[in-house]
Amino acid sequence: xVTELKPYYTPFKAGDRVIELGGGPGDAxxxxxxRPNIDARPGPMVDIVHDLSRxxxxxxxxSFNGVYSSFWIEHVSHKLIxxxxxxxxxxxxxxxxxxxxxxxxxxxxxxxxxxxxxxxxDVLSNMLFGGGDYDGNFHKAALSRPFxxxxxxEAGFFQVETLDHPGIxxxxxxxxxxxxxxxxxxxxxxxxxxxx
Amino acid sequence: MxxxxxxxxxxxxxxxxxxxxTKQELLALKEVFGDDSVDVLQLQNVRPAVYASLDVPxxxxxxxxxxxxxxxFDALQHAHIYSGCYTxxxxxxxxxxxxxxxxxxxxxxxxxxxxxLKRGFGANxxxxxxxxxxxxxxxxxxxxxxxxxxxxxxxxxxxSEGVTKLVKIPHGIDSxxxxxxxxxxxxxxxxxxxxxxxxxxxxxxxxxxxxGWEDARLIIAGEGSQNWTGYIQSVAGKGKFCLPGYVANxxxxxxxxxxxxxxxxxxxxxxxxxxxMSYGRPVIASTGAGAADxxxxxxxxRVPPGDSKALADTIRRARMRPTVLKDMGSRxxxxxxxxxxxxxCKRYVRVFEELRGN
Numbered sequence: 001x002v003t004e005l006k007p008y009y010t011p012f013k014a015g016d017r018v019i020e021l022g023g024g025p026g027d028a029x030x031x032x033x034x035r036p037n038i039d040a041r042p043g044p045m046v047d048i049v050h051d052l053s054r055x056x057x058x059x060x061x062x063s064f065n066g067v068y069s070s071f072w073i074e075h076v077s078h079k080l081i082x083x084x085x086x087x088x089x090x091x092x093x094x095x096x097x098x099x100x101x102x103x104x105x106x107x108x109x110x111x112x113x114x115x116x117x118x119x120x121x122d123v124l125s126n127m128l129f130g131g132g133d134y135d136g137n138f139h140k141a142a143l144s145r146p147f148x149x150x151x152x153x154e155a156g157f158f159q160v161e162t163l164d165h166p167g168i169x170x171x172x173x174x175x176x177x178x179x180x181x182x183x184x185x186x187x188x189x190x191x192x193x194x195x196x
Numbered sequence: 197m198x199x200x201x202x203x204x205x206x207x208x209x210x211x212x213x214x215x216x217x218t219k220q221e222l223l224a225l226k227e228v229f230g231d232d233s234v235d236v237l238q239l240q241n242v243r244p245a246v247y248a249s250l251d252v253p254x255x256x257x258x259x260x261x262x263x264x265x266x267x268x269f270d271a272l273q274h275a276h277i278y279s280g281c282y283t284x285x286x287x288x289x290x291x292x293x294x295x296x297x298x299x300x301x302x303x304x305x306x307x308x309x310x311x312x313l314k315r316g317f318g319a320n321x322x323x324x325x326x327x328x329x330x331x332x333x334x335x336x337x338x339x340x341x342x343x344x345x346x347x348x349x350x351x352x353x354x355x356s357e358g359v360t361k362l363v364k365i366p367h368g369i370d371s372x373x374x375x376x377x378x379x380x381x382x383x384x385x386x387x388x389x390x391x392x393x394x395x396x397x398x399x400x401x402x403x404x405x406x407x408g409w410e411d412a413r414l415i416i417a418g419e420g421s422q423n424w425t426g427y428i429q430s431v432a433g434k435g436k437f438c439l440p441g442y443v444a445n446x447x448x449x450x451x452x453x454x455x456x457x458x459x460x461x462x463x464x465x466x467x468x469x470x471x472x473m474s475y476g477r478p479v480i481a482s483t484g485a486g487a488a489d490x491x492x493x494x495x496x497x498r499v500p501p502g503d504s505k506a507l508a509d510t511i512r513r514a515r516m517r518p519t520v521l522k523d524m525g526s527r528x529x530x531x532x533x534x535x536x537x538x539x540x541c542k543r544y545v546r547v548f549e550e551l552r553g554n
Contacts, residue, residue: 095433095434153430156426156429156430157430158429158430158431158432158433159433186433187429188428188429188430188432188433188434189433189434190405190428190429190432190433190434190435190436190437191410191434191435191436191437192425192428192429192437192438192439193436193437193438193439194422194438194439194440194441195438195440196415196417196438196440196443196448196449196452
């Protein structure tokens with residue numbers, strides 16, 4: 001039922017400076033929602049060309065009120081994921097919010113187990129490993145909701161929560177998407193000084 | 197000829213509360229036994245350099261024992277021990293006919309391991325947390341001739357553990373400052389002291405975070421206070437925090453605050469409470485701090501330890517009554533006078549004289 005669709009609205013406010021991470025070049029393989037958009041591949045809608053797994057990023061500290069990414073962070077190697085989360089924290093201004101839409105590897109694995117050996121398919125391979133149609137389009141980190149929250153809390157975010165993916169309207173109507181989730185992580189706006 | 201010895205793992209007269217207390221204890225020992233008849237076993241001359249990076253409470257017992265076997269202690273009559281675990285040392289001395297007095301600043305078993313992990317305490321207090329180690333530690337208090345405690349809370353705690361030979365002597369301050377500053381324009385709550393797990397700082401930070409005030413300031417001062425940055429950022433959505441670390445001149449700290457808050461979970465005394473009173477500052481003290489004895493309804497508030505909601509509620513109430521705060525500060529300053537060391541030290545002298553007479 002289409003009525004089950006619960007739209008998700010980002011918490012960004014008008015006038016917020018929001019950067020999109022890995023939003024894609026602006027073609028069929030990726031279309032950013034926010035600008036500036038920073039991506040490893042150049043394209044008409046890429047404002048800064050940079051491989052985001054390489055840190056530090058060429059962005060000033062505390063320079064954005066919001067960070068957004070959609071299906072990007074799971075493409076960062078699990079060996080480097082803490083570094084990039086630290087960079088998200090660094091570039092956010094106090095009180096800033098990061099919103100990441102990402103894959104829930106744990107839920108994906110459950111879906112594969114539920115499908116059984118006979119149910120394995122190209123669709124499930126694509127879900128677990130990524131599109132695989134160009135160098136950066138492979139999943140390199142496995143996240144679950146609790147693990148993602150833990151990683152962002154460890155990076156210093158003061159409020160981290162995960163939300164259900166709103167679902168999609170497919171050929172059969174509304175489809176619930178249980179294998180993805182949205183993470184919102186807020187950076188503290190506390191003012192800390194060190195001089196009496 | 198050495199007739200008395202002061203034993204501790206601290207630096208006698210060093211910075212911090214332990215330094216001040218041991219300094220007065222040593223002065224009293226010298227008054228009773230004579231300047232040249234008192235020796236000191238302390239951090240610098242007891243712990244072998246090879247153990248410098250270890251902080252194992254029980255090692256101090258054996259370091260002290262090794263020193264006391266020296267011939268210079270053949271005529272020893274009395275030993276005073278400040279804090280730490282010295283059960284074997286006390287047994288050895290008592291068997292030699294030496295009287296032992298023993299200052300115990302602890303007044304509660306530590307927070308549970310579960311609570312420590314939840315609060316991110318990096319260290320623990322094994323000698324009072326662990327049942328077996330506490331049994332060993334407590335034996336020293338049971339076997340000493342007299343245990344000196346700084347507060348009612350410490351006294352009650354040790355009595356509940358079966359210790360009966362107790363005398364209560366609070367800690368003190370050197371002087372009442374001649375001049376103190378007016379309260380700062382911006383409402384400011386302050387904490388001054390160490391950052392150890394027994395100090396309860398996370399409860400104060402949580403309380404301040406829940407208030408969310410952007411026109412008031414919390415100062416957490418003391419060695420290493422900058423290390424609270426990460427914790428604050430993880431629990432406080434907003435609010436103003438100041439982490440100056442070590443403060444060379446404590447007057448700068450007390451004159452910068454409106455109220456002192458001492459959130460200790462377990463603290464034998466907490467001299468900062470008396471110091472703040474001497475600067476005319478009202479105090480919010482956890483009953484986990486022994487010096488809460490000195491906090492009266494006319495000079496401050498007492499709250500349960502480990503209760504950030506009670507702290508927040510009390511801070512909020514205090515802020516709503518600026519005129520009352522000034523009156524409380526004036527009364528606190530007057531009430532600090534009996535806690536001058538010149539008065540307190542005489543009480544140590546009386547204890548040592550009584551034990552010498554025995």
